[in-house]
Amino acid sequence: MENPIYVVTQSRDVSGYLPEHWQTYETINSLRNGRKKLRNNKPAMVVLCIGSDDDIHLGQEIARYVREGMANRDTRIVLLHDPAQQLDEVAWLEEFQINACLTADPARHQFNRSVLNRELDTFSYIENNYRQHDAETEMLVCITRFSRADENITTLLSTFAETLAKLCHAACHFEIYIEMESRYRVRNRDTSQKHLAEQMQAIVANGQLPACLSQAIAEQKPQINLLQDNGEIDALLARVETSVGSYLTFPIVVYNRVICLLFFLIPEAEMARVSMKQINIINKAAEQLTVLLERKQAESSLKKQYTRLKDTLLELKSTKQALAHNEKLASIGRMAAGIAHEINNPLSFVISNFTSMDSYLDNIIKLQEMQSELLTSIDIQQDQKATALKQHLAEFEEQAGIEFILEDIRAIVADSFNGLQRVKNIITDLSSFSHNYEGQKEKIDISVVLSDTLKMLRYDLADKVTVKQDIRFDKAFYSNAGLMEQVLINLIKNALQALVDAGTETPEIAIGAEESADGLKLTVRDNGPGMTEAVKAKIYDPFFTTKGVGEGTGLGLSVVYNIVQRLGGKIECESQLGQFTRFTLTFPLAQPEEE
Known part of the structure; x- marks a missing residue:
């Protein structure tokens, strides 16, 4: 039982205390047993039946535990004493904060019944206010979370729908997404209501919405109305376990367009609990939600x-x-x-x-x-x-x-x-x-091209530098052999000049070739003086040179860049001052299309 009723007494028979056929209750006859029961459930009422001194002591301890030990001011405590038992009722009211003092006289049973029921109604009212307040707070917090959450709109709307269902005490609810004109998709995260969601999907499957839904789309405002007996949703109502007395349709509007309908069926027994205050909160929630969704969509x-x-x-x-x-x-x-x-x-x-x-x-x-x-x-x-x-x-x-x-x-x-x-x-x-032409491309072998290049440069290189080769590319690819030789000659000469001018102790030029994801990757690396970032930014500019007047034209690397571009390749330069300079050239392997 969610909020039970406890009767506290040492006596086994309480028929003389309580009105006949009043309510279902549980008995507490010891402090230890009472504390355990009170901790597990928040009682709606505790009736202290006083017929002896032992009952007085037990009743006082239980009352003190409820008010002080549990800090519970909501549970109704009623003192019901034997007429022969003289009690200081004022002391009980002040010290133990009981809510009513009644005499267990058969002649007063009708009056006692009335008082006890009134106290139960008071407790229900307090609890409903708490639940209502919690539901309102949860709904407003849910809307606020929209502005900070990273979840998608569908997840956020499902959370909001569940919160709103609690606020209006709905027996069931549905999210009806408007995917396109005359096409709707029904969703409900509650697996226990899957059969209801399927029934609702069948109702909107033909593209004709019931009047209770189409009106909300037309007015773009929440609708709270009595359920009309027009037969449009009778198949759904027949599968709901409780009697439905009204419905709430909540349209989700973004930039003057309804993207989703939240549909709630409110039980007839709960209709009295839906107040104007809730309706106002729902309307404000609709306005805030619209603003937040529009902002979220604008941010996206x-x-x-x-x-x-x-x-x-x-x-x-x-x-x-x-x-x-x-x-x-x-x-x-x-x-x-x-x-x-x-x-x-x-x-x-x-x-x-x-x-x-x-x-x-x-x-x-x-x-x-x-x-x-x-x-x-x-x-x-x-x-x-x-x-x-x-x-x-x-x-x-x-x-x-x-x-x-x-x-x-x-x-x-x-x-x-x-x-x-x-x-x-x-x-x-x-x-x-x-020259704008690329030159005739043909199938060439890079190892042969490199060998011919080094033969042409053998007198320039002589004993000045050590050339190391790491050729791990044995495929033929399409390019222009003459232009490739010119590129290699210029890069090797450029490296040689840098090594000689710097007076590197063990000058070395490393030439490598391998296949990469982009094609043939060709590298020329020297262990010379390297370059600063300012110099590296200008190396492809025509006529830019770091050599003295008459020692260089500044065209070698510009020519290399121009040829590489014409051959459809890419060139990159890495350099570290005082360490090395490496040029990496990448050429495509695909055969050019024949005209």
Whole structure:
């Protein structure tokens, strides 16, 4: 029993104390037994039947335990004493806080019944107020939890529905979700009411809602009405265990659209307990819930928009950097095309003339040899004129430094040729910016490409650096062998120059190739001086170099970047100052589509 009635007495027979057929009760005849029972249940009433001194002592101890030991002010304590037993009723009222003092006289049984029932009604009223207050508090707390909870809306609405069911003393309740026009889904977390939920689903399955539900959707406000006898939900009412007297329909509205209906069936016996205060609380709850759900949906929408905006900004930033670099390359390309056109023609003419110049030098040397022979012949004939000519030529040869000129002229020609060849190499690098074609792709072997590259660089590398290879890629892939060789040459030369300039004690270049998730991963690493972050940020900029004037063009890595982009690859640079620099190139393995 939720709130039992206890009769406290030492006597086995209490028929003379209580009205006949009054209420069901339990007897307490000892303090120990009484405390145990009182601890386990909150009693609605404790009747102290006093007929002896032992009853007085037991009654006082029980009353004191209820009021002080349990701090219970709600349980009704009624003193019912034998007329022959004289008691100080005022002392009992003040000290033990009993609620009524009655005389166990058969003539007063009707009056005693009335008083006892009134006290029970008082206890019920107090308990109902407590329950009502708890239900109201729980509902308001539930709404507040909406603003902080991370659960989805369905879970939150189920919790709210259960709380509201307690507030309005509902026999059963349902969540009816409006998934789309004329389509509804019924839900109830209480497994004991599964059969009722299935019946409700059958009622709304045809898309036609009962009037008690459609009215709530039309007005978008909670509806509390007497149940209409129109037969629309008779099949459901027939399966409810209690007699239903009214219903509550609570629409969940978000941005002027009903997304869910909370439907409650209130038993006829509980209708008197649903007051205007509850109706006002329900209406306020509806307003707060609408505001919170709209805010939650707005926050969700804002979060999604923020995520999309963040991704878009990152994409725009990446695109901006790529466009800026491409624009820079395009500008350099246009400039390079003009430079190449203006310089290439005279340069080709000058280079082609070196063959003739070499022939001219042979003739000059031959002429000088013939002059020497002539002078020798003249000297033999002892001709006076020849003697003067010989003297004149000897003086001229000494004055003009012919011997020095003949020794130095080939060195001058060699230096000029090297200088012109350097100009030609610069123009070749510049021209790579103006070429938009990728070059014909074919199936190549990276180990063969690397071997050919190292053969071309064998005189440059010589004994200056140790080259280590770690080739763990034995597949053929589609690329341009010539462009791949140019990339490797530039990277290896760049590493070699850094090692030589830094004077690294044991210079080493490590070249590796392996398959990764993105394709072929190619690495070139040196143990040189490394780079600062400021230098690393500019290494792909055309004409940027850390070398002195005349020692570097600043185009090597720019050419590498341009070629890698054309081949559909990616290039990354890692460097630690004073430790190493590593370039990682990634190329796709897929065969290009045939046009």
